[in-house]
Amino acid sequence: MRFDFYEPTTIGECIEMLTHFGQEASLLAGGTDLLVKLRLRHIRPQAVISLGVIDELKKLERKSDGSLEIGAMKTLQEVESSNLLANEFDLVRQGAGCVSSIQVRNVATLGGNSCNASPSADTVPALIALGAEVQIVGPHGERHLVLEDFFTGPGETVLQKGEILTEFKLPAPSSHSGGTYKKYAIRGEVDISIVGVATRLTLDRNHKLQEVRIVLGGVAPTPNRVRRAEDMLVGQDPREELFEEAAQLAAEESRPISDQRATAQYRREMVKVWTRYTLQETFQKARQNHHGKG
């Protein structure tokens, strides 16, 4: 297989090339998914366009309003070890740290993990739980949408011809909150997730659950929130039986498939187990933060 290799230095140049090649081009970020697909002949692009030397895509900034902007080309290792992401944004670090091995994390990127659109991408549930927005730039300008709406199916996103995902924007989280991502796979982090669960809980002044996010990966065509389970918890006094009930609802809301890693039945069961554990742990964190700041 042969293809031409391009290395634009600006977002504008990149969009121009992408617009020119359309479906015949593949974007190269870290390459940890792309190269496998090329090797397996799942795709046969005419052109491979590298994002590797576009500095605009590599920022990581805390804004004055407390929000955070992460460039799409930040590597997972940079994300996992960034001090800027400690504390309130730790959930992102947890997700990034769960992806495969350190060798892979050294090249794989946060934007790539989203754009590959694997239902089991480990960084995505964490980002959705934190309310991440994505910035998309294309030939007709830029647009923003919440990350949950970015995915349209396994391997599919809303990106149109000529568009690229440039950065993630994370709103400033409430200080009375906590977040946890748990990945369950047969062989731990180096394996592909059977299920990934990110939860985020915010407590109000009376220690009731003010805001709840439960995001599942690997058990539907796209990573998604389970809103019935979330709604059931909002306004409640957090307690063990409630988390168990929410976990049950999350399992019912999941839409897993059977494949070589697990059957749908097993995945659903694991949603229940890991949602419960994740909620328990998140609640402990939120309570500590509450006490710490409160």
Next chain:
Amino acid sequence: MSSNKFPTPTSVVGKSVPRVDALDKVLGRAQFTADLQRNFPGLFHIKVLRSPHAHARIVKLDTSQAGKLPGVRAVVTGKDCPEKVSFRAPRILALEEVIWAGEGVAAVAAESPEIAQEAIELIQVEYEKLPAVFDAEEAMQPNPPAIVDRLLGQYRGSPQFTPEAPNVTGHFKLRAGDVEKGFAEADIILENRFSTSRISHSQLEPASCIVRAESDGGIITWTNGQGVYVIKGLISDLFGLAVGKVRVINPYQGGSFGSRLRHYVEPLATLLALKARGTVQFTYSRQEMYLAASTRLPVVTYIKTGAKKDGTIVAQQMKIIVDNGASYAAIQDGRMAASGAVCVYRIANFFMDSYGVNTNTPWAGAYRGLGTPQVAWAVECQMDMLAENLGMSPIELRRKNVLRRGEKNAYGEIIESIGVMDCLEKVAQEIKLEEPCVQEPGPWRKGKGVAMGGKQNTPRGHSEAEVLVHEDGTVEVLYSADEQGMGSETVMAQIAAEEFRIPMGQVRVRRGDTAITPYDTFSASSFTTYNTGNALRMACQDAMRQILQAATQKMEAPLDDLALVNGKIIVKGSPGMALADLFEPFSIFTPQGGASLKKGTPVRGRGVFAPTPAIPWDPQTGLTPKMWNWYQYNACGVELVVNIETGEIKILQGVFAADMGFPINPKMCEGQIEGGFGMAIGASIMEEYIYENGLMTNCSYGDYRIPTFREMPLRRNVKAIFSPDPLPEGPWGAKGIGEGTMIAVAPAIANAVYNAIGIRIKDLPLSAERVLRRIKEKEKNDQDFLHN
């Protein structure tokens, strides 16, 4: 370690000397087949187009585009293959039908692997799908849903082939005693069905060979396949080449576990080398190792056991169904697998049928133990279930029924060497089987379990060895058995060092080249130490005799008074002379012929060893005083935890005892035990082929998980114990160890899982998913959780 039967003190054998290949391997200098490719400029690379269908007729096969691609040297299809088919190898390429998903349809040799791959993608095939059968129990019925391949049974000329059951490749019957009378006397009868999955050897180095077509019509092959002489015979036979013009060379092999006993790369590479009139290399990808290399035989075992209240087993009936896959090279009648049920317990009334069956799945063959672990899986779970039913300890039940030395097994063989009960007692003691586990809060439940087993040794072929004794006292050992990592080179060096009473550093091993090293079969059935080791001892003694004979004249002493020790000829009561002084320098004034030793010419000693042959069994009863040669035995104890929420199993502790006869190198025996234990953890809790319409969907290390450090218990929690019952005719009493080390592990794990959560799982692997399903079934009182 040494028994009273073998009082001779030894200085090198029985010692954990460092491996002779350790330095080369640790430094990365050891050469494996793929390393040799750089020696051949202009090498052509082979790629194969494989069938995505489990069973289909090839309607159209067009290779013209591939042939035209620049850089392509040769393209072949089934029509270019020799008509002859050998049972030592799968069919080279499909002809009219493909019979499993992964069978080769066409192949290309090109200037680079990339061009070869591109060419493969230009080949057009049209298939007409045919009915396929994947389940061995379905396949063995009369009028099965599909006939795997009409030619398989007929080709094999199996006397048991019948058109009525066209997928059955063979049937072995054992009829010992009177099973009906036995069951009538039984106080308790227990019936169960057990099964094992298809798994891959997953040896580290994929199959690889280089074949060079020589100008005189001959070939030279460098290959990691097993048995250089077997390959030489196979290739000259398949292609009608003069035997004397086929040379096979065997660099180090990166594991085999039986996979390389069938030769799946050499024939196609030879075909393309001859057609390309050049040198080709053919190396399997990991995906091909799953789809088109050997696999472990999946086995279904029905077992019915009758026992008295005191635990005495009075009757056993078994039906063993061995799934050969789409194999031309099948283990025909399941007799080898079935042996796992015969070699451990004293069962006078034994009625057993074993069947070999073909299915449209990747072909299967030898895998560490050749079916015996799969059958022991059933037997050893059954023993624990029986013990529970009788209210006895599993140890006591086994003690009651185990074969003892000098007794006859159900075939009618008298057992000469059996240390199995001793192995089990030691394991049970070490793991403190009688002490209940202390449970901790949380989802993890602890449990302990034990099991034991045995593996027959096939008295196969014969082995030769040679030694060259040089005037300076150094010794070269020449042999042709394999070195697939198990340490045969070290064992052979130890044997020669021991025989000549020289340090290890004075021995150099030369191995695996049909133009240089003498005949051997291959390393299988754990027999290299025994077969080749015995041959080597004879070779050493032969050389010794020649040297001492020469010394009788020089030293004017009778032969019986002489000995060669560490490069010195010693005469009773005299200081002796140096070996070097026996070798006469060249001089034009002395006669150069004659019996004297010449400087520069080593003394060549030669040894041939052939195991005592089996005695044909009665085909109606399977009875014979000698079915096999000898048996290695083992026992395993594990402590583990089961997660009742996820079904995961973690092995906390493993104790393994082996009766391998006298251990020539104890450290390497420990290595075999630890390696076998780890491999068996994979087979027990992780590994299985997953299919969609017969096409394997998890053919990568990512989705087919083999054990890593993560799955192994901590080093300090794995214990290897030796409990040898030396075999009189083995070298210093040695038997073998390689295959036995997996056998008892899977049932010990299942017995421990039962101990932990009270659930008996009869199908391997005990994957998290399967374990959890059974937990849910139990929780919901057999209401199937699949319908949630």
